[in-house]
Amino acid sequence: MTYRKRDIAPTVEGALKEMPAVILTGLRQAGKSTLLQNDPFLRGRKYYTLDDFETLEQVKRSPESLMDGEGPMTIDEAQKAPELLTLVKREVDRKRKPGRFLLSGSANFHLLKNVTESLAGRAIYLTLSPMTRREIRGTLDRPPFLKSFFENPHLESNREVKPIQAFEILHGGMPTVSLKETSDPALWFKGYEQTYLERDIRSLSQVGDLILFRDFLQLASLRSGQILKQSELARDAKMNTAMTSRYLSLLETSFLIYRLPPYLRNRASRLIKAPKLFFTDSGIACHLAGIRSEKQLDEDALKGALVETYIASNLMGILSSQWPEAKLYYWHIQGRHEVDFVISEGRKTLAIEVKWSSRWTDRDLSNLRTYMESDSKCIGGILAHNGTRAVPLGDRIWAIPLALLLE
DSSP: OOOOOTTTHHHHHHHHHHSSEEEEESTTSSSSSHHHHHHHHGGSEEEEEETSSHHHHHHHGGGGOOOOOOOOOOEEEEGGGGGHHHHHHHHHHHHTTSSSSEESSOOGGSSSSTTTTTTTTTTTEEHHHHOHHHHTOTTTSSSHHHHHHHHHSSOOOOOOOOOOHHHHHHHOOOOHHHHHHHHHOOHHHHHHHHHHHHHIIHSOOHHHHHHHHHHHHHHHHHTTTTEOOHHHHHHHHHHHHHHHHHHHHHHHHTTTEEEEEEESSOTTTBOSSSOOOSOHHHHHHHHHHHEEEEEEEEHHHHHHHHHHHHHHHHHHHHHHHTTTOOOOEEEEEEETEEEEEEEETTTTTEEEEEOOSSSOOOGGHHHHHHHHHHTEEEEEEEESSSSOOOEESSTTEEEHHHHHHHO
């Protein structure tokens, strides 16, 4: 298998040159271990994985046994041995040497007790997203279109691009599926779901009723790309709000979901303040929602939300790896206007409305115009469509193909 370079690799390399400890986290099987073992910059490091039972047992018995010498060390799935993190802290305090420790994990260290405290001020945290379209297509030789456009909002050329295909939404960005390393994506996703439930969730927290949790997981997938209403989710799942909140936190801690915050930096009194719920990978969301084919996706009422889930995953991947200064939001005035995504860096914003069709009407631009009128710092609005060419649509508004937006 040929190693496929990831967008975040230069950021990891740069962090190791400056910080004594770097922590790379992200969804299980999103490609962390492959990156850690195959990136040319990282190959010379000692590598340990706590997914290996013998290594984990050794660390639990005697964590000091791993600390022989002072060479650079990589520890995969480090969250499985919190006692090791205390030792890393001690070693960093003893000798603050850049690049000494590279830790990874499929749990959000910020949400795990006793982990963030152990390495506060001593580590930088990076997140590996599922593969973006840029990574799958191997087009990392140029900066992301979106970042370049934000810095200089104009169209340099009117070249034609190919539309995004429905199977890309179904497959998402998990490397095994998106790189076609399996001939049966449905079977792979089924195995992933079972592994996630039986292994990761039980290692993070006690879940007494796996059937109840599995039902909750499916109900959550049906809400990807929508404003999170915990009371409605709790009602449908037949559980109380405290349990619902706990289960959502479990999904978030294991990177299966994230909550996209609303953009609130203007004074509209009816602005929605609840986050949107997104699954980190559209392929997993489609699987859990029971959508297995392009025909099913095309006919399902969730199609728009799942397309938005796919776009959000790509945008989050681009921002986390290539544009960490920028933040992603959504904007919604209750019952009146909504913009799918707002990108903010410094005091400037860019509004993005997603449309799966390749055609649009003037009505499709009304939400963008309303947002732009409400935010004096907005540099422009993008109607992201699934066509082939970019077109200027008037004062600071452009129709840009989804394929170009994610390039």
